Amino acid sequence: xxxxxxxxAIKVDIKPFDVGSKLFDRPxxxxxxxVTIEEPVDYKFGWPVGKVKLTGVRLRDIIAAAxxxxxxxxxxxxxxxxxxxxxxxxxxxLPIQEVLNCDIILATRWGKEAVPIPSSMxxxxxxxxxxSCKNGxxxxxxxxxxxxxxxxxxxxx
Numbered sequence: 001x002x003x004x005x006x007x008x009a010i011k012v013d014i015k016p017f018d019v020g021s022k023l024f025d026r027p028x029x030x031x032x033x034x035v036t037i038e039e040p041v042d043y044k045f046g047w048p049v050g051k052v053k054l055t056g057v058r059l060r061d062i063i064a065a066a067x068x069x070x071x072x073x074x075x076x077x078x079x080x081x082x083x084x085x086x087x088x089x090x091x092x093x094l095p096i097q098e099v100l101n102c103d104i105i106l107a108t109r110w111g112k113e114a115v116p117i118p119s120s121m122x123x124x125x126x127x128x129x130x131x132s133c134k135n136g137x138x139x140x141x142x143x144x145x146x147x148x149x150x151x152x153x154x155x156x157x
Contacts, residue, residue, distance in 0.1 A: 008108060008116070008124030012066035012154045022066040026124070029108055032057040032065055036114075037105060037130045042147040046121040054128050055114045056107035059154070060099050068156050070096045075157050078127050081150040091155075092127060092146045103130035106151060122149020 008029065013021035024032075036055045041047045059078075063070060070076075076099050078092040094104065107126045110117050117123025127148040 010062070010106065010125055010152055010154060012062055012068065012156075014068060014156050024062060024065070026108070029057060029062075029106075029125075033061055035103065035105060037103065037128065039128065039131050041128070043122055043126065043149055045149075053111055053114070054105065054107040054126075055109040056105040056125075056128070059094075059104040059106060059127075062106060062154065063099070063156060070100065070156065072096055077153075077155040077157065078148055078151055079153040079155065080148055081152060092148050098133075102133040104128070104133065105130070106154075125151040127151050 009023055009025045010029065011021060011023050034055055035058055036053055038051050038053045040050060041052050041054070059076065060070070063076070074096045076094045076096065078094070098104065105128050107128045108117060108124060109115060110121070117126055127146075129147065
């Protein structure tokens with residue numbers, strides 16, 4: 001059972017050295033360019049069936065805001081809190097080309113009213129993929145549209 005809600009923050013850094021680490025709290029996230037997608041969600045629990053509006057910041061935009069340059073050969077790792085099983089989630093691994101060419105967002109709000117994503121739905125920060133990501137961008141087979149909840153860290157390698 002998840003009780004209460006966190007204010008939300010995400011750490012962005014370069015793996016494995018923690019170089020250039022930058023923490024984005026909710027106001028800092030809200031100050032970045034926001035995008036909205038409307039997609040059928042693929043989260044594992046707590047979400048309605050059908051298309052849902054999600055609002056947040058593009059993954060590539062938050063990495064740029066952290067002053068991290070992306071190498072075309074690198075990868076981005078998305079890490080989150082432990083899931084319901086209390087085991088750490090395996091990080092989502094995304095090739096840099098996917099991050100650059102696809103609207104992958106760190107969603108912080110949902111629904112028509114763009115309300116903050118509550119902890120009971122895996123918030124305050126979730127990872128989401130625009131439907132256009134399926135067209136022309138091949139996501140890693142291991143992650144194949146891996147929507148993640150409870151996101152708290154982005155590592156660039």
